[in-house]
Amino acid sequence: MQEQKIKPATLIIGIGNTGRNDDGLGWTFTEKIEEMQLPNITCEYRYQLQIEDAQLVSQYETVFFADASHQALPKGFEIKECSLVDHYYFTSHSQSPETILYLAKALYQKEPMAYTIAIAGQDWDFENKLSETAKENLDNVLKEFKNKYF
């Protein structure tokens, strides 16, 4: 059996809203990973990141933030490393992954390896379904994610 490349104690946070078409990409990606029942992986779902998520991410060695992207991406998705930044969004409703990582370091002295997974969507209406483009991008990102991290 191939050795799992991903470190133990990994957290995947799906961000978005499945009721807004392709905004559900982050959640659907996370659900697909959860269905694989891999060891040492915890999956969480958020409409938006909030400040208390700093406490959550501080408990893991590796964290993936999966979200839909309004922007077209060369491969239909993008996985990249994410570093902490001390900026603050003006409301408590939502915070960026970078701010959450900053708070995890400032408050809990933890700095997990972190990545953002952006998956391009095109429909943002009020329906519980993904567009064909979004489905294709989802399949591709799942393949690369599994190849690269497992």
Add this chain to the structure above:
Amino acid sequence: MSRKITIDPITRVEGHGRVTIHLDDYGQVKDSFFHIVEFRGFERFIQGHPYWEAPVFVQRLCGICPVSHHLAAAKAIDQIVGIDPKDLSPTATKLRRLMHYGQVFQSHALHFFYLASPDLLFGFDAPVDKRNIVAVASEHRDLAIKGITMRRFGQEIIKAVAGKRIHGILTVPGGVHKTITAAERDYFLDGNNIESIDTMIEWTKEVINFMKGYHEKNRKQLDEFAFFPSGHLGMVNDLGELELYDGKLRAKDHEGNIILNDISTDVYQEYFAEAVANWSYMKFPYLKNIGREKGWNRVGPMARLNVCDRIPTTLAEKERQFYLDFSGNKIINSTMYYHWARLIEMLYCAEEMKLLLNDPDLLSGELVRQGKTRNKGIGIIEAPRGTLTHHYEVDDKGMITRCNLIVSTTHNNDAMNEAVKWVAQHVISRHGNITDGMLNQVEVAIRAYDPCLSCATQALGKMSLVAELYNHKGELIDARTKN
């Protein structure tokens, strides 16, 4: 030259709003407005849906206070299936109360630690890079950790009872659909996995002590900043005590005289009307017998402590008495006392949660009751931000034909406008240069009310808030946009 100032968006509030301040030729404030320019929609969307969808549907009003909308709608829908609040089973009532106290606790924690604490820790006119939780985390780490942990405790209570922290479901028409298990209850009592309810009580006392110390050093500012007379509205139980889930409505004027005497929530329409303005989507509720101009009331923590005779839990009542001592034991009209009152309510909620968590009715008992169906239901609760009304009418097939929501923040609409006016007149008037610190004081005044602008207008899409400065010709000469 006269000018107009715009602050947009108002920061560290829930939702988006805009402030405009109009100055005359001499730099004096001529007028000021707190605009909520979002679309109002849920009252209309819900028409044509079956009544049992309402408690789930209305949670989408807000990501911060879905529990409050869920419970207010549930109380209304109970009546449509023939169940008044007093007829609900003890188990259902206690589970709903537990969730409600968890909601108020976490919402107040969010506001105090994440939104308001930078104003108190760094000053009303602190530099912009200090005015956020990131700066609090860097310079007051222990306080920030406690804030996050306390907020999370309330969220965990909600999750245990309703299945999810946001948009979970507890209620069904006439009751609830589940109890909690002994293991779920012990999770909050034993302190093995998360900080216990006893720790929450101790930490809340510590934060109240911080607030007392702050008051001692800054009493003049707290007393005078955005002080203005108004009515105060809240719910009380049959003994006149603070009540958040089900009781009677009481209002007092700025001197403490009763102007609404413990009316049943069923008859709110006989006493309240709602006005509109052409510069805001948020309505302006007021007491009919006093009239539009003077009949508006502040709601929320400070108003609730003003109208009740006492708090039914020991520790919070002791803190209420200390807090009220500063008003000659009468009534408080100073905006900044909202923060202190909010902390006292957190203590009350923590004490109530402890009592409920030790009550065996939470673990078993009758879940649902049904009576003779009706065509109307009115649910009123005290949400974190104040008195929240959900009113539904249905046809004989159970489809909703009418919905009226009076959301807590709308009651504070006039008050927030008064607060903006106070800052404009006392801080901004006559100054040639309008500094960022001055404009932040406008936000400090609004923020004390913890407005939830998305709830108050049932908004669609993204929101934010702006401040604009106009001259006497109506020309925009300065604007601050924060998004």
